[in-house]
Amino acid sequence: MALRFFNTYSREIEEFEPRDPAARPIKMYTCGPTVYSRAHIGNFRAYIFEDLLQRHLELRGYKVHRVMNITDVDDKTIRGAREAKVPLAKFTEQFKQAFFEDAKTLRIKAADEFPSATDQRYIERMIEMISTLISNGLAYQADDKSVYFRINKFPNYGKLAHFDLTQLQSTGRVKHDEYDKEHIGDFALWKAWDEEDGDVKWDSPWGPGRPGWHIECSAMSTALLGDQIDIHCGGVDNIFPHHEAEIAQSEGVMGKKFVRYWLHCAHLLVDGQKMAKSLANFYTVPDVLSKSYTGRELRYALLRVHYRVPLNFTWEGMNEARESLTRIEDWLVRLREVAKQENGQRSTSYAERPTEKADFENALDDDLNISAALGFLFESIRETNRAMDEGKLDAASAQAWLDWWKRSDSVLDLEAEAEIVVPPEVAHLSEERENARREKNWKRSDDLRDQIFALGWEVRDTKEGPKLARHASCG
Numbered sequence: 001m002a003l004r005f006f007n008t009y010s011r012e013i014e015e016f017e018p019r020d021p022a023a024r025p026i027k028m029y030t031c032g033p034t035v036y037s038r039a040h041i042g043n044f045r046a047y048i049f050e051d052l053l054q055r056h057l058e059l060r061g062y063k064v065h066r067v068m069n070i071t072d073v074d075d076k077t078i079r080g081a082r083e084a085k086v087p088l089a090k091f092t093e094q095f096k097q098a099f100f101e102d103a104k105t106l107r108i109k110a111a112d113e114f115p116s117a118t119d120q121r122y123i124e125r126m127i128e129m130i131s132t133l134i135s136n137g138l139a140y141q142a143d144d145k146s147v148y149f150r151i152n153k154f155p156n157y158g159k160l161a162h163f164d165l166t167q168l169q170s171t172g173r174v175k176h177d178e179y180d181k182e183h184i185g186d187f188a189l190w191k192a193w194d195e196e197d198g199d200v201k202w203d204s205p206w207g208p209g210r211p212g213w214h215i216e217c218s219a220m221s222t223a224l225l226g227d228q229i230d231i232h233c234g235g236v237d238n239i240f241p242h243h244e245a246e247i248a249q250s251e252g253v254m255g256k257k258f259v260r261y262w263l264h265c266a267h268l269l270v271d272g273q274k275m276a277k278s279l280a281n282f283y284t285v286p287d288v289l290s291k292s293y294t295g296r297e298l299r300y301a302l303l304r305v306h307y308r309v310p311l312n313f314t315w316e317g318m319n320e321a322r323e324s325l326t327r328i329e330d331w332l333v334r335l336r337e338v339a340k341q342e343n344g345q346r347s348t349s350y351a352e353r354p355t356e357k358a359d360f361e362n363a364l365d366d367d368l369n370i371s372a373a374l375g376f377l378f379e380s381i382r383e384t385n386r387a388m389d390e391g392k393l394d395a396a397s398a399q400a401w402l403d404w405w406k407r408s409d410s411v412l413d414l415e416a417e418a419e420i421v422v423p424p425e426v427a428h429l430s431e432e433r434e435n436a437r438r439e440k441n442w443k444r445s446d447d448l449r450d451q452i453f454a455l456g457w458e459v460r461d462t463k464e465g466p467k468l469a470r471h472a473s474c475g
């Protein structure tokens, strides 16, 4: 069955055709975090959807080149740095690191490139694009010295969001007074420097200032992926004005269709409500981990609902995620046992040939229908468990199911990590260290910690006592 996706641009399910069937890899651009605070689990829902998309394309034999930008200069990051009284780069760095840490916890595959907007090479590219837009008559400098995109000169403006421009109302005031602009919907490409920006500024042909958020993505995507992208993703709240503006800018410069498929992920609700700091239902990844759930459990909870359907996050749902993963684990343990046996008995049941049962992958081909794919997984677990109860699953079939799982899990990435075996020497040193701590012999405790570290391990003191883990430099 052919791969097909719902394209926000056409509002239709379309068969996926890469820009040139012979041209590999698939070029994919995903709007990344704005690093002014730690990303919340709603942001990560979108990143997990993109991860699932990339992995499924890879399962289907495509090579994917994915770029995810980091927005490290905009109104919010500048405000945050000013309030924290630290330079912008220092302020954003902590949230960049937090983002990478959380993405790793959730097993999100790293993009091939993570360009940052403040990288000089992209700032130059933004200035170059704005200059082209001005010479094409698509942009102008207003009296406030900022440069705006002239939406009336771009006939397709509003097509992605399906907006009628005559109906366009102000969607929140932009920083500068609107009388400077020709049309209320004209958006800033270059924001002239003002006092609130402090030392955040770059020189440009229009005077000192900084880029608008939308031009950042157009510059980084075209610089790294060329004039046309196969798939561009984001959350539904990115559709307007952000992605609409990206199309206008990129096509205004390149004179060519910018994106073939636009895919957008629906919102995450918490207990049926929109997440908001004021409602105390605003969670980050560490917030969820602090309630003793794992990254794997959160990954499952965030990926199990079809991406175009709003997902309601609840603690009940987290417990269900835990139960579902336990069912998978128990099933794998049983399959591995049966696969080892030489009972010679032929399977007679449903469970015999998983390879002919392509339902899981077909479901994902159908606009990434994860709910149907997981439905098939759990039905298979039920059926094969029954076959094993009745002794009707032979070793070869069990192995075939394990192989099937391995392939399916290359998309899901839900399997538990192999149990960590701590070498006796390290375990002994760790016990010694515990004794030293009980005796409040901190010097000895520290020495032992160093010895453990030298052997490639580290001790983490948790509420349940010390835990040993391989330290990062040892892979």
Ligand SMILES: [Zn+2]
Pocket (backbone or CB within 6 Å): 030, 031, 032, 217, 242
């Ligand atoms: Zn973007």
